[in-house]
Amino acid sequence: QVLLVESGGGLVQVGGSLRLSCAASGGTFSTYRMGWFRQAPGKEREFVATISWSFTNTYYSDSVKGRFTISRDNAKNTVYLQMDSLKPEDTAVYYCAAARRLVAGREATQYDYWGQGTQVTVSS
Numbered sequence: 001q002v003l004l005v006e007s008g009g010g011l012v013q014v015g016g017s018l019r020l021s022c023a024a025s026g027g028t029f030s031t032y033r034m035g036w037f038r039q040a041p042g043k044e045r046e047f048v049a050t051i052s053w054s055f056t057n058t059y060y061s062d063s064v065k066g067r068f069t070i071s072r073d074n075a076k077n078t079v080y081l082q083m084d085s086l087k088p089e090d091t092a093v094y095y096c097a098a099a100r101r102l103v104a105g106r107e108a109t110q111y112d113y114w115g116q117g118t119q120v121t122v123s124s
Helices: none
Strands: 003-007 010-013 018-025 033-039 046-051 058-060 068-073 078-083 092-099 118-123
Touching: 003 092, 018 033, 018 092, 018 118, 033 068, 033 078, 046 068, 046 078, 058 068, 078 092
Parallel strands: 010 118
Antiparallel strands: 003 018, 018 078, 033 046, 033 092, 046 058, 068 078, 092 118
16 A cells, blocks of 8 residues: 655745655555646646656646646655745645556546645735
8 A cells, every 4th residue: 555645735925935745655656657636625636747757757737837846756755846936826735646557647537546635825
């Protein structure tokens, strides 16, 4: 069983930055595609970013492209989401997820394991 634990969320002002971390244990992290999703109150969970196991490809949603950066450290079993130029509409619970299979990683259904989420609130 893979355990994912997110951290780094909090309250930040518009234009500020946060870095989320997701530490994995209990599996073979270096072989998983990792992704970040978010869910705002009253809305469905939406894709944010994903990174392949080999670092060779990353994808971002249009809403965060150019502002967020996903990265990973396979030696530390950790994936990161650097969030810059934050906007009020970025307010949500952010979840990391791991996929065992070779998938594109932009759909929540493609992921096998999920963290418990971390709250990000951007105040205006």
